[in-house]
Amino acid sequence: MxxxxxxxxxxxxxxxxxxxxxxxxxxxxxxxxxxxxxxxxxxxxxxxxxxxxxxxxxxxxxxxxxxxxxxxxxxxxxxxxxxxxxxxxxxxxxxxxxxxxxxxxxxxxxxxxxxxxxxxxxxxxxxxxxxxxxxxxxxxxxxxxxxxxxxxxxxxxxxxxxxxxxxxxxxxLTEHEKHEILINSQASLQKYAKNLNKLMHNLNITAAQRVLYVSGMLLSMQPVIDKNGVKIQDGLIPDDLKGIQSNSKRDGVQIVNQIAEFLKARDIPYDKQELMLSSFYEISKDSQRDEKIVLESEVATLINSEASTSKQIFTFIYKNIFLSIDAMAGHLDIMGEMYSEFLKYALGDGKEIGIVLTPPYITKMMASILNVDKDSKVMDLATGSAGFLISAMDIMIEHVESMYGKKTSLSKQKIAEIKEQQLLGVELNAEMYTLAATNMVLRGDGSSNILKGNTFNTPSSVYDAFKATILLLNPPFSYTENGMPFIAFGLDRMEKGGLGAIIIQDSAGSGKAVNTNKSILKKHTLLASIKMPMDLFQPMAGVQTSIYIFEAHRPHDYDKPVKFIDFRNDGYKRGSRALHNIDEPSKRYSDIIKIYKAGKNAKVEASWDLDSVYIEDFITNSGKDWNFEKHKNSNKKVHLDDFKKTISDYLLWDIDRILKESEIDHDAMQNKIEILNNQYTVAWSEYTIDELFDIRPTKNYGLSNRDLLKSTGNIPVVSNTSINNGITAYVDLEPTEQGNVITFSDTTSDDAIFYQPKDFVGYSHIQCLHKKFDREIGEKVYLFIVTAFRHAVKGKYNYGSKFNRKNAAKEKITLPTIDGKISFEYIEGFIELLQKERLSRLQNYLANTLK
Known part of the structure; x- marks a missing residue:
């Protein structure tokens, strides 16, 4: 029909x-x-x-x-x-x-x-x-x-x-998908924050005011709903800001009035309302910012005509941040990300005030390690922008919904209880307090127990009444003894058996905080020490950190070992602009929780040498032997393979450096390409991938990484890694796939497309391109197609638009043709030119190096 x-x-x-x-x-x-x-x-x-x-x-x-x-x-x-x-x-x-x-x-x-x-x-x-x-x-x-x-x-x-x-x-979403969405959301938010910072700079908003503009405007966009769930009025949208110049209708005044209505309707205590509003009045106090002006380039496509400074900033935040909040992973500290971006411009790297905010994937990891659940009472005594409380609250809500179902009466009741009674934050800095409260309000309140004040001067009755079972901390590292007094103070005020975790400069565990550490061990137990990546806080601060985990009110037993874990390889490389996925980070962040719980018996998914990254050892009462390297077995005999790997790694790095830094004779290369072009008069035509290849998933052994990679051999295992030609290890298993094909990972994109010359072992999420045309092709043609394929998909895919077989098949690449047919001869000649040029430079390097 x-x-x-x-x-x-x-x-x-x-x-x-x-x-x-x-x-x-x-x-x-x-x-x-x-x-x-x-x-x-x-x-x-x-x-x-x-x-x-x-x-x-x-x-x-x-x-x-x-x-x-x-x-x-x-x-x-x-x-x-x-x-x-x-x-x-x-x-x-x-x-x-x-x-x-x-x-x-x-x-x-x-x-x-x-x-x-x-x-x-x-x-x-x-x-x-x-x-x-x-x-x-x-x-x-x-x-x-x-x-x-x-x-x-x-x-x-x-x-x-x-x-x-x-x-x-x-x-x-799987845990891996949630992790990737969290990282992608963080990257998107950082990009928006950078552009917003530029917009605000051009509009003469001071660095100190910028984050208050963001937090206040986000609140004004929320619908005003009373404590019984009845909507009183809609949130503001860009069209509500019309550039009217009367005192009661100015754009900035409308925004602040909306914030006041919102806070009042939420029944937030009056003193907290006044404290927050005193910060937000910055938005309305300068009437010139409500006069219509020419649009800045960052909002030129978002607004049709001239608009006030207030409206331009409001519209940017509304379109790029507010409408995406629900799409961003729940653990994302929105105000913290904004603050960190603005801090770069206001205070360099933030060292002057000791504020370096914890990445959201770390706050989530720490909360998960401490087994936060629906009944936890979570405390943060250096709240900052509330990143730890956000992660803890999201985990607690997930636990509630898994037990009682979503939107059930029981789950609603318990979630309300969590937000009102099971989270406690204390923050001294007035600006950070406002950010923390705003951050939690944006997630359905949760601001009730965020207090403005000095942690150490807050009445003990507050802590006694709260009865914390979980303590999460990233204290200001400029504080005495790197900030260790915060964890000592918090542990003293927890319930017996409660768990605390602090991420801190690891000099605190090697001699800089001896007095505090000794006092902690007299009353509390050090359970574990996790060595974190050196570049974790880049570009804000280049400091080595560790996470220390404690059990409250049980004096340390020196006859029981402490867990020491090396997590310096978390799968990421951090650049000035973004995180780079180099070694299955989502799996590693899932695995680290398993390793903490099960040690060398952990059923991990990524490739680990658990014997080298996990150690159980004893500490002394010195307070300066809390870090991983103190307990690593330094007497282990060095094998010939260790020397081979070191020399091999260095030579590969040095060769790559030489090839990148040595001068290319562009004129000579261009002449050679012109000769090739004269020899083959080609046109350029588009082909979809499915016109050229069948895309099929690789077969795999269905083994855990621990079992799959336990052997050594000469058969490559092609996985989801974006380095080393996609190869994770070499094993002695039978190959599952024939070589001379292209592989790609459907969990990443352009950085994980490779030519595989040899037979290999397949892996989950690895797809193979099998040629449809009759002609035999080899390395040169495949390298040309890999380049074209990477270029076609660069930056296009994420978890909303997955790089799966269906999407890959529709991608178009451009290839040289003669008389409507692909000119493989031209492709081979072109690649051969480039290979000869690279080999020539490599020969010069080797000749000079091996004299």
């Missing part, structure tokens, strides 16, 4: 529902009969559109744990609108394509805060035999906050509660 109208696709969906025994207006609803609660949730998109309107998907279901919305379009070419693999969200794409519309509605539902997850289904087709169906798990309101479920090709998962729950469990 050929479809003539969109209604025919609707009929097809209804028939599917009928076959699944789903009843109209009971189990599912049509566009004209959306349930009131879902209808209200769909108004979430009114944040950016006319507030009286809301989207209407073709079908919706609310009978399972999260809503499902379905959008249909006539014509299989109306499934999705993309630009270089990125799904488009312009008005034309949203209204004209099924995927774009479904995701727009689903992210809008999340934006309403009535649901935190949605399943979006897009269906397009020309006939019963030509139906295309895409399914997405949507976890936020941002334009990239969804996961494509490429294995789901039907509506069968809607049949009953069991089928949906099974589908849901496989759809939700």
């Amino acid at each position: 050929e479809f003539k109208l969109e209604e025919h696709i609707n009929d097809w969906v209804k028939e599917k529902f009928d076959s699944l025994k789903l009843k109209n207006q009971i189990d599912f609803f049509t566009e004209s009969a959306i349930p009131d609660y879902l209808k209200d949730a769909l108004r979430g998109r009114a944040k950016t559109e006319n507030r009286t309107n809301f989207g209407k998907p073709d079908f919706s279901l609310t009978k399972y744990k999260i809503p499902v919305i379905i959008e249909n379009k006539l014509g299989s070419n109306k499934l999705i609108s993309e630009n270089k693999g990125i799904i488009k969200f312009d008005n034309k794409s949203i209204s004209g394509y099924a995927v774009n519309g479904a995701l727009y509605y689903a992210t809008g539902i999340v934006a309403s805060a009535k649901y935190h997850e949605v399943i979006a289904v897009a269906i397009a087709g020309d006939s019963i035999s030509n139906i295309k169906l895409n399914v997405y798990y949507v976890y936020g309101s941002g334009e990239r906050s969804f996961k494509y479920l490429n294995d789901v090709q039907s509506l069968d998962f809607l049949e009953n509660e069991n089928s949906f729950n099974e589908f849901y469990d496989s759809a939700i």
Whole structure:
């Protein structure tokens, strides 16, 4: 049957529902009969559109744990609108394509805060035999906050509660995915913060004022909701700021008034309201900032005409940060990231005031190591921007929802209790206090027990009443003895058996904090010491840090060993601009928790030498033998293989340095290329990857890394790493794949596409490109295609738009052709020129080095 109208696709969906025994207006609803609660949730998109309107998907279901919305379009070419693999969200794409519309509605539902997850289904087709169906798990309101479920090709998962729950469990984000989203979100936020900092600088907002503008404006964008959940008024949107010059209608005044209404409605104590508002008045005190001026370049595409300084900043924050908050991983310390970026410009590296904020993936790791759960009472006595409390709160809420379900009465009651009674923060710096309170409010309050004051002077009754079971700390490292008195003070005020963790300069454990350390050991137990990466706080501060973990109110038993863990290789390399994934970091951050708990018996996923990174050893009462290197076995005999590796690593580095630094004779190289071009008169044509290759996943042994990599041999294991040609190790297993192919990892993108010349062992998430053309090709052609492929996908993929087989197949690369056919001869000649040039420089290096 050929479809003539969109209604025919609707009929097809209804028939599917009928076959699944789903009843109209009971189990599912049509566009004209959306349930009131879902209808209200769909108004979430009114944040950016006319507030009286809301989207209407073709079908919706609310009978399972999260809503499902379905959008249909006539014509299989109306499934999705993309630009270089990125799904488009312009008005034309949203209204004209099924995927774009479904995701727009689903992210809008999340934006309403009535649901935190949605399943979006897009269906397009020309006939019963030509139906295309895409399914997405949507976890936020941002334009990239969804996961494509490429294995789901039907509506069968809607049949009953069991089928949906099974589908849901496989759809939700894995811990690895959450970690990657956290890192990607942090990188995006840092980029926005840098551009916002530039905008504010150009608009003459002082460095001290900038972060207050961000936190205050974010609060003003929130709807005003009273403590009973009743909405009093909408949050501000850019169109509300009109540049009116009366004292009561100025843009800055509107923003501050909205903040005041918001804080009042939340029933935040009056003294805290006044303290926060005293900081936010900075936004409204200069009337000139509310006068219309020419647009800065950072907002030129976001605003149609001249706008005030206040509106330009507000609009940038609204479009790039506020609308993406739900899409960012929950553990992300939004205000902390902003503060860190602005701090670079205001105070260099921050050493003057000793403020270096903990990365969100570290706060999450530390909270997880201490087994934070729904019943924990979590305390941070150097709260900063509340990064530790944010991570702890998110873990606690996850635990509640896993036990009681999402949106149940029990879970709502317990989550409210967590936010009101189970988090305690103390912060002396007034600006940081405001940031911490704002950060927690943005996550549904949680600010009730963030106190402004001196940790050591806060009345003991506060700590006695709270009864902390968990203590998380990153104290100011400019404080006495590197800040160790904070952990000593906190441990003294915890419940017996409570757990505390501090990340601190590890000089504190090797002699700089002897007095405090000795006093700690008299009353409390040092359980573990974890050596952290040297570049962890780059570019803010280049200090070596360790995490020390304690049990409260049990004097240290020197006859029991302490766990010492070397986590300097966390899988990342940190540059001035970004984190670089070099060795499976998401797996390593999952593994480190297992290693802490199980030691050398841990069932790890990444490649570890557990014998060298995990040690159990005794400490003395000196207070200066708390670091990993003090306990590493230095008497171990050095083997010949160790020398070989050192020399090999150095030579590879030195050769790479020479090849990069030595001069290239560009003129000579260009002449050679021109000769080649004269020999082959080529045109350049586009080919999709699936025109050239079949993409198939590699086979693998299904072993844990511990078992897979325990042997040594000469067969490479190609994994998800982006270094060493994708090779993690060499083993003595039989190869699972033939060589002379291209591999790529579907968990990364352009940095993990490689040519594999030899047979190898496959690994999960590694895809192989097998040529379709008859002609035999080798290294030179494959290297050319690898380069073109990397260029085509560079910077395009993330967890919202996965680098999977389907997306890879559609990528287009440009290749040289003669008479409409690929000129392999030209490709081989071109690569040979480059190889000869590199080899020539290498020969010169070796000749000079080996004299």
